[in-house]
Amino acid sequence: MERTANPADVPAGGKSSEGKAGTPPAAEAQCPFSKMAADFDAFAGPYQADPAEALRWSRDQLPVFYSPNLGYWVVSRYDDIKAVFRDNILFSPRNALEKITPATPEAMEVLKGYGYAMNRTMVNEDEPVHMERRRALMGHFLPDNLEARQEMVRRLTREKIDAFIDSGRVDLVEAMLYEVPLNVALHFLGVPEDDIAILKNFSVAHSVNTWGKPTDEQQVAIAHDVGQFWNYAGKIIEKMRKEPDGTGWMHETIRKNAEMPDIVPDSYVHSMMMAIIVAAHETTSLASAGMFKTLLTHRQAWQDICEDPSLIPNAVEECLRYSGSIVAWRRQATAATRIGGVDIPEGAKLLIVQASGNQDERHFEDGDKFDIYRDNAVDHLTFGYGSHQCMGKNIARMEMRIFLEEMTRRLPHLQLAEQEFTYLSNTSFRGPDHVWVEWDPEKNPERADPSLANGNHRFPVGAPARRDIARKIRIKTVRREADGILGLTIEDAKGRSLPRWSAGAHIEVCVDGFDRKYSLCGRADSRDYDIAVLLEEGGRGGSRRIHEVAAEGLELRLRGPSNLFRLDEQARSYVLIAGGIGITPILAMADHLKALGRDYTIHYCGRSRRSMAFLDRLQADHGERLSVHAGDENRHAELAGIVASLPEGGQIYACGPERMISELEDLTARLPHGTLHFEHFSAQETALDPSKENAFQVELKDSGLTLEVAANVTLLDALLASGIDISCDCREGLCGSCEVEVLEGEIDHRDVVLTRTERAENRRMMSCCSRSVKGGKLKLAL
Known part of the structure; x- marks a missing residue:
């Protein structure tokens, strides 16, 4: 594999990992070729043990760096990873399935002997072909079409548990977590449920061949397995072609091949057959194994789920965030660009490490801690994001929820056995090879109550509802x-x-x-x-x-x-302004800035001192930096003077009533973007009145969908109903968590999040409350 990006590609003004004589340590830490970057090894040591922890230094110091050992630029922060996923033109997926370790000539000859001709699939296709195929083939993956498969998954799961429930000790991977996802995948595809052991060898070989670092000798053996996998997939396709009425996804793909051969050609059918067998079950198997290891390690969480099964959907999301099976994915820059403030050359290959982004505390409060009550766990990047987000995400969710519901009900006393966990060495997939568990069969609850063997706590297909968390x-x-x-x-x-x-x-x-x-x-x-x-x-x-x-x-x-009102800790100075009860976040910010030793002042406005909370603590902890503006003392804050005296590079953080925020917006209108940050403590009335609303149409560019938003439905609810995972919190236009990017159309803004300038730009909207002006069509980057 030719490596496009290398240390010679240092952008203007950059330097090598050795730096320059006399360079201050702080400046050296910003170099995209630091010693930590030079030492980074994706195939051994800390990254293989715990990729998120291994890249903590990167998230904190150097969120985008070049790895000479790998030949890739590594991206580690949540927002940067999401930005890469969002733009699949600038950041092409063309290298997503490229062998990360170049094939030896001997291995290439072996593959040639099998007629191996793996082509592009939906995972590594560029536009416009990708979206054309995705639209043609996504029907089976819609939530409504997956509901009927729940009973099949539950039946397969119960059969496996029935076989080991009285044994007292088992490897969950061997006993259930490999075969059930594989059988579900085969059932979904319409493939005969035969040769499971063979398929397991094939899929492992495919994973190592694509994302691993096999030796030259191992490459030859793996090439034989991959070649046999290719031939096996071809035989299945020929058999399925003789079943025109088959109901599986591959049957549908073969029919589309006949109907639209220009969009779904023969080569695509064969390549997708091979890729989907791995994608549809290997990642779910690994994620499920990681889920049980994580929950049984965090025993309190396991006990909470046993007591309250309604926690299961979000517990699955938190497991996917904290210990998901997709560690990293790959993209290639089609033009010179910048990511996280670092210049990236054209052709650069990127390793975007979702496992690291999933624990980024800039997005997830206390991000390195496991918490099944985390109300934004669904924001995780394990399924990717944007137009290439995993189509099978809801199948994986369904299986993991059923595994967990069945096991917590029937074996609440389950414990991890003493063992050393091992993992397949590669850059991108992660899950323990084995999860040995043990329990006392005499304490199985169904021995006293046989009905527990057949309980059924059914969860709707799709992302969990925040109200249940x-x-x-x-x-x-x-x-x-x-x-x-x-x-x-x-x-x-x-x-x-x-x-x-x-x-x-x-x-x-x-x-x-x-x-x-x-x-x-x-x-x-x-x-x-x-x-x-x-x-x-x-x-x-x-x-x-x-x-x-x-x-x-x-x-x-x-x-x-x-946290949707986060401090930028890089500002030169800070002015904190509170009106009434708006002192609550401002007090916490003042405490934090004091601990950091930063320059800050506080202006606290209220009707009277009697109505102003925390005055004694503010005076004791921040006295020299505090100005109290009490109306009953005729001490009113002169906001114009406060803004005028703001030092260059300073930022204002304000929380209070609408009139105060509005005046600050006026006063800072000509200042640099990002000077004013604010939070309201009350929302405007945003409830829909269908008699006064217009229906409108929304085109989702990244997903290739067009939705109708009825007069009595919010844009947010229409998005969620179509299977689009989107964060939401207040549903009042107050918090900003459901923000979407607008590409075309005029917005009727009803939130209290965006500034006047941002509203005038018409590039963002809050999907929970804002709508189209007069029913006009909108185009969104979703």
């Missing part, structure tokens, strides 16, 4: 922070430490049918959470209910933490 908490202390403001300290209901959080983060408290968001304002190193709840007379009742029932020991439910 909530941890149990209780109020530890209640106190009066100011007039009309209660301070609450919240602890985990089972006495565990709550997840870490970053300045600006919020949680959602659920009580008696009310779900309300509150910024965290305590010490970030505490195992508990502190919030402040303002009694809003004109609100919708949530704050009033908390004021009525709050008492020590009261159990509630909580979602989060999430």
